[in-house]
Amino acid sequence: MSKTSRTLITMPKTARKGALIEISVIAQHDMETGFRRTETGELIPRDIIRTFTCTYNNIEVFRADLHPGQAANPQMTFTVVASESGEFQFKWVGDNNYISTNQSFLIVN
Amino acid sequence: MKEQLQYNRRALLQALPILLILPCAPTFASKNDAMDAMQKIIGETPVKDGGIYFELSPLIENGNSVPIKIEVESPMSSQNYVKAIHVISEDNPLPNIFSAYLTPQSGKAKIATRVRLANTQRVWVLAEMSQGYYARTFADTNVTLAACFEG
Numbered sequence: 001m002s003k004t005s006r007t008l009i010t011m012p013k014t015a016r017k018g019a020l021i022e023i024s025v026i027a028q029h030d031m032e033t034g035f036r037r038t039e040t041g042e043l044i045p046r047d048i049i050r051t052f053t054c055t056y057n058n059i060e061v062f063r064a065d066l067h068p069g070q071a072a073n074p075q076m077t078f079t080v081v082a083s084e085s086g087e088f089q090f091k092w093v094g095d096n097n098y099i100s101t102n103q104s105f106l107i108v109n
Numbered sequence: 110m111k112e113q114l115q116y117n118r119r120a121l122l123q124a125l126p127i128l129l130i131l132p133c134a135p136t137f138a139s140k141n142d143a144m145d146a147m148q149k150i151i152g153e154t155p156v157k158d159g160g161i162y163f164e165l166s167p168l169i170e171n172g173n174s175v176p177i178k179i180e181v182e183s184p185m186s187s188q189n190y191v192k193a194i195h196v197i198s199e200d201n202p203l204p205n206i207f208s209a210y211l212t213p214q215s216g217k218a219k220i221a222t223r224v225r226l227a228n229t230q231r232v233w234v235l236a237e238m239s240q241g242y243y244a245r246t247f248a249d250t251n252v253t254l255a256a257c258f259e260g
Contacts (some may be wrong), residue, residue, distance in 0.1 A: 020216045056214065060212070062209065062211065062212070064207065064208060064209045065207070067206055067208075068203055069198060069201050069203060069205065069206030069207065069224055070224060070225065071173060071174040071222075071224055072174070075222060075223050076220065076221070076222045077222070078215065078220050079215055079217045080214060080215060080216060
């Protein structure tokens with residue numbers, strides 16, 4: 001049974017060919033560090049998102065490794081050159097079978 | 110009897126710093142851990158200082174969510190581009206914070222994210238260039254409320 005959560009993508013819908021577009025992504029996740037303790041002193045086990053990948057027409061354009069040092073609800077901003085109309089696929093993979101996917105279309109004219 | 114007492118007291122005093130340090134020692138990364146983590150990434154590759162714009166506020170009120178911005182000087186062409194950007198902390202429980210892998214399609218080696226900082230410390234940025242070297246820079250910051258253990 002895999003876990004998932006809400007994700008949000010902020011990017012333009014259209015772009016001129018060759019233009020630089022900025023993509024901002026955020027995933028809802030506690031990013032439990034594995035260093036915190038409960039009131040009774042028990043260690044809360046680590047539960048984080050490990051990797052994020054972004055593909056543009058099935059070609060990987062951005063990938064990130066996340067660690068416990070990443071803030072809760074990890075947010076990332078990166079840039080991509082708009083070369084052709086197509087689909088962006090976003091995927092987050094983490095501990096305890098966490099998988100989230102999202103997609104967005106870009107029209108290049 | 111007196112000697113015995115002195116010996117015990119001395120032993121206790123000698124052990125005191127170790128007893129005090131021991132509970133927190135394995136949890137915090139030291140400067141050396143950060144250097145080891147960087148060495149692990151770099152390996153035998155040459156390193157040049159500079160060439161990176163690293164935006165990190167000098168005073169942080171809440172270490173649980175610290176915005177950072179990184180921009181590496183690079184034309185991002187198919188021959189000359191930034192392959193990866195690593196963020197490494199000197200005083201977090203784990204030295205590695207974030208690693209991003211870019212391609213020439215990125216157009217610009219510019220990323221932004223939010224991290225946790227456990228303490229007032231120095232944060233390093235390493236950028237792996239396709240031309241076979243690493244660019245490196247750092248920023249110092251003061252953290253008022255520490256992350257990782259609280260909040």
